[in-house]
């Protein structure tokens with residue numbers, strides 16, 4: 554075999570080997586995808602299920618309070634527009650900023666998430682589907698969910714600066730810092746927003 558043949562055989566081998574490697578890595582990736590998706594979404598879910606988020610994202614007729622997520626004081630209910638009943642509007646007590654003297658948290662137009670955005674009692678898979686379902690999530694694409702999470706200055710911003718509670722104790726914040734959480738959601742959306750099986 555001359556050097557030309559040798560080079561040709563070498564090239565052929567390289568192509569075959571390369572092809573096999575590609576096929577193998579594609580298969581490896583396919584196998585890894587569901588596991589990766591579960592792991593990624595499980596971390597996202599630790600924030601979605603933190604009391605600061607879940608107390609507004611309830612499946613009940615009322616908001617909740619505290620880390621033990623007890624029903625809101627004074628029998629406050631969501632009312633027809635998630636902003637309370639005519640005689641007990643959320644904004645009759647909640648101002649535009651946290652009031653650390655009274656322990657009442659605040660942000661402009663304080664109100665709870667609609668029932669379709671209630672996240673209590675769902676498995677990771679159920680929570681993931683609810684978050685992504687346009688009929689439930691206010692017709693948001695996964696990219697728009699990311700943008701809401703990363704750039705909202707109203708309630709998501711509040712969850713990481715929740716002020717003091719009625720006992721004068723600083724409220725706890727979600728388990729992952731906001732910036733790291735946003736990056737995690739960005740990565741998940743870029744991966745096609747996969748839900749765990």
Ligand code: HEC
Nearest residue numbers: 601605606609664665666667670684690691698708709712
């Ligand atoms: C004070 C109440 C309140 C708190 C606290 C709150 N939210 Fe919301 N959230 C809302 C309301 C109201 C909407 C609906 C806004 C809209 O559709 O314009 C909403 C919508 C959303 C949406 C888009 C809809 C969907 O289902 O995908 C996401 C995502 C979201 N919230 C995430 C969070 C996260 C994460 C936290 C905690 C870090 C949080 N929220 C804390 C009230 C709240």
Ligand code: HEC
Nearest residue numbers: 608616618619629630636637642643646656664665718719
């Ligand atoms: C009569 C006054 C009053 C009204 C009306 C009211 N709230 Fe509150 N809210 C409070 C007080 C006081 C606290 C602080 C309680 C504490 O720290 O234990 C609070 C705390 C909260 C919290 C903080 C929960 C946390 O993470 O610990 C949420 C969420 C909340 N209210 C939602 C609402 C919503 C939504 C409405 C309207 C449907 C509403 N509130 C109406 C007085 C009120």
